[in-house]
Amino acid sequence: MSTSPALTAERPSVPPPKRRTSTAKRKQYRAAYLFLLPFFIVFITMLVVPLVYSGYLSLFESKLIGGEVFNGLGNYVRALTDPAFLGGLGRVGLFFIVQVPIMLGLALFFALALDSFRARGSKAIRLLIYMPYAVPAVVATLMWGYLYGPDFGPLAQMSRALGFGTPEFLSAENMLGSMMNIVTWEFVGYNMIIMYAALRSIPAELYEAAEIDGAGQFRLAWSVKIPAIRPAILLTVIFSVIGSFQLFAEPSLLNTIAPDVITNSYTPNYYAYNLAFINQELNYAAAVAFLLGLVIAVISYLVQLGTQRRERRERSMP
Amino acid sequence: MKKARKTALALVTGAASIALVMSGCSPSGGGGSDQGPVSQDDIDKAMETPTKLTFWTWVPDIENEVKLFEEKYPAIDVKVENVGQGLPHYQKLRSAIEAGEGAPDVAQIEYQYIPSFVLPESLLDLTPYGADDLADDYVDWAWNQVSPADEVWAIPQDVGPMGNLYREDILAAAGITEPPATYDEYATAAKAVKDATGSYISNLGATQAGQMIGFFWQAGVKPFGYDGEETVKIDVNSDEAKQVADYWTQLIQADLISTDVDFNDTWYQGLANGKYAGWLTAAWGPIFLQGTAENTSGLWRAAPLPQWTDGEEVSGNWGGSSDAVLASTKNPIAAYELAKFINNDEESAMKLATEQFLFPPQVSVLEDPAFVDQQSEFYGGQEVNKLFADISTTVDTDFEWLPFMDYVYSSYEETMGTVIADKGDISAALDTWQDQLVKYAKDQGFTVE
Numbered sequence: 001m002s003t004s005p006a007l008t009a010e011r012p013s014v015p016p017p018k019r020r021t022s023t024a025k026r027k028q029y030r031a032a033y034l035f036l037l038p039f040f041i042v043f044i045t046m047l048v049v050p051l052v053y054s055g056y057l058s059l060f061e062s063k064l065i066g067g068e069v070f071n072g073l074g075n076y077v078r079a080l081t082d083p084a085f086l087g088g089l090g091r092v093g094l095f096f097i098v099q100v101p102i103m104l105g106l107a108l109f110f111a112l113a114l115d116s117f118r119a120r121g122s123k124a125i126r127l128l129i130y131m132p133y134a135v136p137a138v139v140a141t142l143m144w145g146y147l148y149g150p151d152f153g154p155l156a157q158m159s160r161a162l163g164f165g166t167p168e169f170l171s172a173e174n175m176l177g178s179m180m181n182i183v184t185w186e187f188v189g190y191n192m193i194i195m196y197a198a199l200r201s202i203p204a205e206l207y208e209a210a211e212i213d214g215a216g217q218f219r220l221a222w223s224v225k226i227p228a229i230r231p232a233i234l235l236t237v238i239f240s241v242i243g244s245f246q247l248f249a250e251p252s253l254l255n256t257i258a259p260d261v262i263t264n265s266y267t268p269n270y271y272a273y274n275l276a277f278i279n280q281e282l283n284y285a286a287a288v289a290f291l292l293g294l295v296i297a298v299i300s301y302l303v304q305l306g307t308q309r310r311e312r313r314e315r316s317m318p
Numbered sequence: 319m320k321k322a323r324k325t326a327l328a329l330v331t332g333a334a335s336i337a338l339v340m341s342g343c344s345p346s347g348g349g350g351s352d353q354g355p356v357s358q359d360d361i362d363k364a365m366e367t368p369t370k371l372t373f374w375t376w377v378p379d380i381e382n383e384v385k386l387f388e389e390k391y392p393a394i395d396v397k398v399e400n401v402g403q404g405l406p407h408y409q410k411l412r413s414a415i416e417a418g419e420g421a422p423d424v425a426q427i428e429y430q431y432i433p434s435f436v437l438p439e440s441l442l443d444l445t446p447y448g449a450d451d452l453a454d455d456y457v458d459w460a461w462n463q464v465s466p467a468d469e470v471w472a473i474p475q476d477v478g479p480m481g482n483l484y485r486e487d488i489l490a491a492a493g494i495t496e497p498p499a500t501y502d503e504y505a506t507a508a509k510a511v512k513d514a515t516g517s518y519i520s521n522l523g524a525t526q527a528g529q530m531i532g533f534f535w536q537a538g539v540k541p542f543g544y545d546g547e548e549t550v551k552i553d554v555n556s557d558e559a560k561q562v563a564d565y566w567t568q569l570i571q572a573d574l575i576s577t578d579v580d581f582n583d584t585w586y587q588g589l590a591n592g593k594y595a596g597w598l599t600a601a602w603g604p605i606f607l608q609g610t611a612e613n614t615s616g617l618w619r620a621a622p623l624p625q626w627t628d629g630e631e632v633s634g635n636w637g638g639s640s641d642a643v644l645a646s647t648k649n650p651i652a653a654y655e656l657a658k659f660i661n662n663d664e665e666s667a668m669k670l671a672t673e674q675f676l677f678p679p680q681v682s683v684l685e686d687p688a689f690v691d692q693q694s695e696f697y698g699g700q701e702v703n704k705l706f707a708d709i710s711t712t713v714d715t716d717f718e719w720l721p722f723m724d725y726v727y728s729s730y731e732e733t734m735g736t737v738i739a740d741k742g743d744i745s746a747a748l749d750t751w752q753d754q755l756v757k758y759a760k761d762q763g764f765t766v767e
Contacts, residue, residue: 260579
């Protein structure tokens, strides 16, 4: 990050607390810990403990007949050769590569547009674009499921009225695309708000300097605004990595409309759920979930690494 | 610090509970079959002791039947909870059993899921409480569902013997005045209906395992078997099953039967607007249809399923459920009496049939004119209950399930469902389904016959 050198440079100027802390200070510390306590309680009981427990579970194999036996990394080996898991992973990988650029591109476009016009009505437009995010994913999926319907969905009816035949939004070929559309619709506004907030915090001097240099709106956006909000964009990318690889609500709900298309392993998360609650393979489900977490961590790291390297390269340029 | 101590305590108890779970300590409920019969004195005493029972069911307004029970036994207080219908219900039930607490005393369980709760010894064997004596109160095949061997695992609540609901007006428009008696006639009728009216004679839900298994049941196929221990029989791709599959493949590929996924909006609309001229369904279908396709009242008729051999009278079953007592209950006698009362008391059983419209397995209701002689306006004044009561006696008595039907159904969706939706070869899909089931059973440690 561009701000980090400044921070480290400042740090030595703060005197290290050598003297014994006064009672007042101690009280303050105590209060601080008290305020932090609820977070740590929730963090430990709701995150760390279940994580450790499922990690433990993933090392066993339990059968309906014969009970639980230690299995080492057997479940992980099985997952890495399980076409259902790998297929799901490939599907969400494709989802990520196609959907995320579209979604973030749209979000960036709207954010820049709102930022440069700042005209009347922009508040209303901002709210309108943001609104779908306020709709829970479950409701959104049900709603789109209805819109996609081949017989009575308004999209199909319109298409038929115009003589284009019945579009098959829910067929095996189009399902992933239909899902991308739902997720894009849901999250463009959310990402836009993050980017827009970052844009508003750019100091005005930069704009003035750019204007003096004769930069137009597009040049301004490309050379000043986008680089300035790169951390915010990175944040939205990381969120999107996590979001797309954890895709769950959409497939599980669309499964009720098109169970013949949405297989049990349509996405890795949905697969883990089905393994645990339908197949009763809790241990294997834990291993799949762990592997998925690992994949997300690695990809998030790669994304971060990529942008950092690019930043360094750009800074070293004359 | 009070708070700090509390956290420490929370952490310790948290750790302790993990340790408990890790050591695999779960109270195992024994089947209880080793125990001698319970005496009438014990029962009287238990029914007079103030007791709280929890009852998990998704039957709407079953509180009315429970109220009758509470009036008879004022000391017993029953809490009715609806934790979801079907899969969510079983998931919560299994979680509670696994956790060792929070499970109800009595729970509704569909017949096909009983073995999956018998396997981990989660259900109470009801024979010591006198459940054996109830056998004659129910139609044979329904009783066999809850009592495959010497034990009794639940009390039957409702069943779904299958029949044929059809639109008389649409069939008449195709020149068909009698419901097809055999499957050959049915195929001929399907073509006539499609040609004359554009409607499908019926819809075969692509992912509806229950309906297909019902057809198997009718055709005498025995796809599953379970000895209650470690041996299962899996034979979904037998020659008989393939005959059934080939029949439907032909109709589907000729576009005479639609394969829309059922129980969703598109399908409801199809029933209401004549896209489907009929529905091969279970005894709970007539009332269900009445609510779904109100605007077509008076146009529908009910008939037995088409037969494979002319002159035969055989049917299968699709759906239905029972009430079981969990092995973990602290009040087994009261819990058993509740399960029994709801489904055996004459007034309660009659209420289930006429107010909740559950199709009865109780012989007393099936013979009661108040139920059988009801005329249904939706079906042009036909005595639909009588028809299905007659069909109920023609269901093959022996039909078993596997102790992992959740997987069987989801595997059906994956293998059969996709092929049916794609109008592919259903027979070949049966082989894939068979392979998946056998592999799963072996992986789970079963001996596969």
